[in-house]
Amino acid sequence: MSKVSDFLNYLIDKVLTWQFIALLLIALFFxxxxxxxxxxxxxxxxxxxxxxxxxxxxKGLDNLTKDLQGLSYEELKIFLIVCGEDATYYRFAPTxxxxxxxxxxxxxxxxxxxxEYTIQIEGDTQAIHFGxxxxxxxxxxxxxxxxYTDLVRSGH
Numbered sequence: 001m002s003k004v005s006d007f008l009n010y011l012i013d014k015v016l017t018w019q020f021i022a023l024l025l026i027a028l029f030f031x032x033x034x035x036x037x038x039x040x041x042x043x044x045x046x047x048x049x050x051x052x053x054x055x056x057x058x059k060g061l062d063n064l065t066k067d068l069q070g071l072s073y074e075e076l077k078i079f080l081i082v083c084g085e086d087a088t089y090y091r092f093a094p095t096x097x098x099x100x101x102x103x104x105x106x107x108x109x110x111x112x113x114x115x116e117y118t119i120q121i122e123g124d125t126q127a128i129h130f131g132x133x134x135x136x137x138x139x140x141x142x143x144x145x146x147x148y149t150d151l152v153r154s155g156h
Contacts (some may be wrong), residue, residue: 052065056138064138068139080143081130103119
């Protein structure tokens with residue numbers, strides 16, 4: 001029995017080190033890990049962001065990706081609605097957003113130099129007059145181009 005006990009002690013002390021256990025675990029999980037890594041080639045995560053980055057840099061908008069990532073869903077939606085490369089001026093009278101929320105959104109978009117705006121009272125209605133900036137026009141174009149590029153890529 002002493003030989004069995006000595007052998008078990010030897011296994012525990014010398015063979016079952018953390019390196020051996022790590023190799024054993026890797027060997028056990030190698031097949032599932034290999035399948036997972038093989039499937040990563042099919043993932044399209046980041047394509048849209050990469051397209052925006054490339055297009056914005058080509059238009060001289062080096063920080064556009066960072067600016068867009070800092071926008072909330074509502075801010076981005078409003079930007080896409082009121083800004084565009086085809087129009088330089090909009091009059092907009094939204095009814096479904098709280099006026100303070102609107103002012104905060106427009107203020108943030110203006111601070112990023114994406115739009116210019118003024119709020120004017122017209123009778124009983126508060127109307128917002130927008131002007132697009134050069135950066136806003138380019139940024140809008142980048143987003144639309146990136147969406148189109150991504151849709152075309154996904155169709156093939």
